[in-house]
Amino acid sequence: TGSVGANYTRVDTDFGDGDAYGVDGEVIFSTGGTWSAIVEGAYSDSDDADGVLSAEGHLITSGADNAWGGFAGISDSDGNSVYYVGGEYAQYFSSTTLALNLSYANADDADIDAWGLGAAYRIFASDNLRFDLGASFARADAGGADGDLTSFGAGVEYRFDNSPFSVGAAYSRVGGDLPDADVIGVTLRWNFGDATLKEADRKGKTFTTLGNALSTLN
Numbered sequence: 001t002g003s004v005g006a007n008y009t010r011v012d013t014d015f016g017d018g019d020a021y022g023v024d025g026e027v028i029f030s031t032g033g034t035w036s037a038i039v040e041g042a043y044s045d046s047d048d049a050d051g052v053l054s055a056e057g058h059l060i061t062s063g064a065d066n067a068w069g070g071f072a073g074i075s076d077s078d079g080n081s082v083y084y085v086g087g088e089y090a091q092y093f094s095s096t097t098l099a100l101n102l103s104y105a106n107a108d109d110a111d112i113d114a115w116g117l118g119a120a121y122r123i124f125a126s127d128n129l130r131f132d133l134g135a136s137f138a139r140a141d142a143g144g145a146d147g148d149l150t151s152f153g154a155g156v157e158y159r160f161d162n163s164p165f166s167v168g169a170a171y172s173r174v175g176g177d178l179p180d181a182d183v184i185g186v187t188l189r190w191n192f193g194d195a196t197l198k199e200a201d202r203k204g205k206t207f208t209t210l211g212n213a214l215s216t217l218n
Helices: 197-202
Strands: 002-013 016-032 035-046 052-062 066-077 080-092 096-107 112-126 129-142 145-159 165-176 181-192
Touching: 112 197, 129 165, 129 197, 145 181
Parallel strands: none
Antiparallel strands: 002 016, 002 181, 016 035, 035 052, 052 066, 066 080, 080 096, 096 112, 112 129, 129 145, 145 165, 165 181
16 A cells, blocks of 8 residues: 655745645555554755655554554755654544654754654545644754744545545645744645555555645644
8 A cells, every 4th residue: 555646835934935846655564463564755855945855664553443653764955864753643433533643853963852743633525535634833942942833734635536546735834933834735646555545544544744735734
């Protein structure tokens, strides 16, 4: 099970605008019993900043109506690397999913430590139409100075019936101690190994974040 996607993101602030383009993908496979592994990768680039290459791995175990596990990853831009680890939990209801995570990140070159909380509520209007609501909070310590970052947003993804292709769009508002920003993203995805968005969610897709238009919410 997995997908490959291409995405476009626009960020609007009071100090200027920016556009970014990227590709991403993930593979979810069983490792025995109730355990599964998720391997993700993404690359994004813009005219105003260096490209960002990211990789992330998850190990999760699934029950009848929930799943939980942990993840670790790295993000690199022009030799400046950020390492992060965290735990995650998802509760599955008949037509919705509640996903939560807690993470810690370190950028040693920039002397930054950060921790964050994220939550997403995913509503399946049908097996191939999903609406997302999300929020996150993060606190960073850079050389003794603290700063907070918050985000709230919503999104939608639709997979064409009897087709491996899906399209998605999302909006989020990012604020806190940094200048406020409006983030708009659109995504085109090719899915494999499952028949619907809901089936992919139950196999672990609910935990994937890299390259997603809703990545700022997770």
